[in-house]
Every structure is written in structure tokens, then in C-alpha cells.
Amino acid sequence: SSLFTREAGEGVCLFEMRTFDASPDRHAAVSKILYLVRHGEAVHNIEEKQAKRMATMAAEAMGHAPGSMAFKEMVEAARKAVLVDERLADAKLSAAGKVEALTAKEELTSLFRWLPEPTGIYVSPLQRALQTCAVLFPGHPGIHIREFLRERRTGLPCDERQPATCIASRKSFMHMSSNDLLRQDSEDRGHKSHGPCSLTELEDAARLRVRTSRLADFLFGLNDEAICVVTHKGFLRELERGLLGRPDAPEFGNCEVRVYRVHLREGHLSADLLYDADLQLQCSPRKLSIWRDVQEACVQETCVQGGA
Secondary structure, rough: EEEEEOOOOOOEEEEEEEEOHHHHHHHHOEEEEHHHHEOOEEEEHHHHHHHHHHHHHHHHHOOOOOHHHHHHHHHHHHHHHHHHHHOOOOEOOHHHHHHHHHHHHHHHHOOOOOOOOOOOEEEEHHHHHHHHHHHHHHOOOOOEHHHHOOOOOOOOOHHHOOOHHHHHHOOHHOOEOOOOHHHHHHHHOOOOOOOOOHHHHOOOHHHHHHOOOOHHHHHHOEEEEOEEEEEHHHHHHHHHHHHOOOOOOOOOOOOOOOEEEEEEEEEEEEEEEEEHHHHHHOOOOHHHHHHHHHHHHHHHHHHHHHHH
């Protein structure tokens, strides 16, 4: 095994980077690199911000102290009120969101100098995530759309996707595999996965966290050494604070990128955070050089072991 370094706060943290068999048996432990990306700003996010800003001014004018129960209730009610607009159904990226995606693409390109590029890309079926993914990985042959990566089922138009046939026919998404989505829509005749959801389909944070836990078995079944998941703030929050074992993890910003090394054994997952936005600000050219040297050493070691 080799050592992987990262700068974190004071000093340098060392992580062991193990090579692994791409087709492990169900009892062997494997390690993978997991990129997590939130979509860029969507049009409904703009409406939310404006509504919250106006509600904040109104609450303060009524004498409600910021942070009080009455203040919070007014702001939250205003936020939800704008999101019931059917014009926000399956909300698309805003102009700013597209720029954020391009910036995230540059960030990923920099990361690929010292970490393996993902061969498997898995994305939520909601339009804002698909559009972000199309910018991040244009023409990538390994993009797959997965239903379980969607945002929490809130019952709001912005969080409901289009039918799989519509997604598959979109020119900008045609290079993405929608087979899983098409099959699900075909099988779920009496249980629509798109359009307004029923009361029994609505999810709170606890139900969403249960859904995110499916990622462990999903990753274990993949042959890819490096995987990228493009999804949503709510999904990522419950994933990090639950399965990935970071109960105090801050919420993702628009198009934020975080990278984990995950250790997988059937029925178990553990994870080390390798990169996030705060770490990016602390990175020095010297440390980036060290990371590149370590990655090259891992590749050379694998070649030597393969020829032994």
C-alpha cells in the first residue's frame, strides 16, 4: 500500500491508499475514490432567496427578533409559498448556475492531476443535476441516470422530474444512459416516479437518509475505481451526516465539490474526506506536487505488482 497526503488545518494528514481488485469477492474489502458534486444554482433557488429576503424585512418591520420562532416561521412560509408555482416544475439551471458548473469543471480538472478521473458518473434525474453533469463531463461515455439520487420528495413542483422518455430524448442528455430510468417508469405503471407524488411518497429527512444509505451496496457492486455522484443539497446532507459518518458536515454550496476515499466491505462502509472547499483554500503548490508524486507512485506500484 502507499501513503496519500493532504493538508488539513495544522500539519499534514496521511492516508493509506490501497490498490484493489476491480472485481472483488463479496467478502473482500475495497477502496474507491468518490467525488460528490451538488448542482449549480437553479431558477427556483433565485425565487427562494428573494422570498426569504422580503419575508425577513417584513418580519423585522413587525418587531420579530431574528432567530425567534415567529421570525423563522414567516421566512419559511414565504419560501414554501413561492415553490408551489408550477412554472418551477423540474427547475432548470439559472444563468449563474451554468457559470458555477463551468467553474466546478475547472476545479475537477485540477483535481484530476493528482486523483484518478471518475470512469463512472451517476446523476439525479432532475433537470438541474443533469444540466450540471452535462457541463462537468461533456460527452463522457460513463454517465448513468439513477432515480435513487434525486432530491428529497417534497411534493413541490421543483423536486419532481420529467418522464424518462422526455429525459432520454433531450439532445444534451442523449449521451447519458437512461436505461435504468426507462425500465423503472415502464415497471412502475401504478406508482409514478415523476409528476406529483402522493402523501405516502413524501420524504422527511429520516426517510431520505435511509435512501442515501443505499449508496454503500451500490458502490460495492461497481467495478470503477473512481466514481462521481452529481446530486442535491438535501441528499448530500443526509449522505454525509449518515452513511459517511460526518454528523456535523456543513451543507454543500452550489456546485461544490468534495472528495472521499471510501472503504467498502459487504454491509459496511467507512470514509475519509480527502478534499473540500476549505481544503482548497489551504492547498499550496508544494502540497499539490506531493499529491501528484504520490499518485504516480501508486500507479507504478500497481504496475510492478501486476508484473510480479
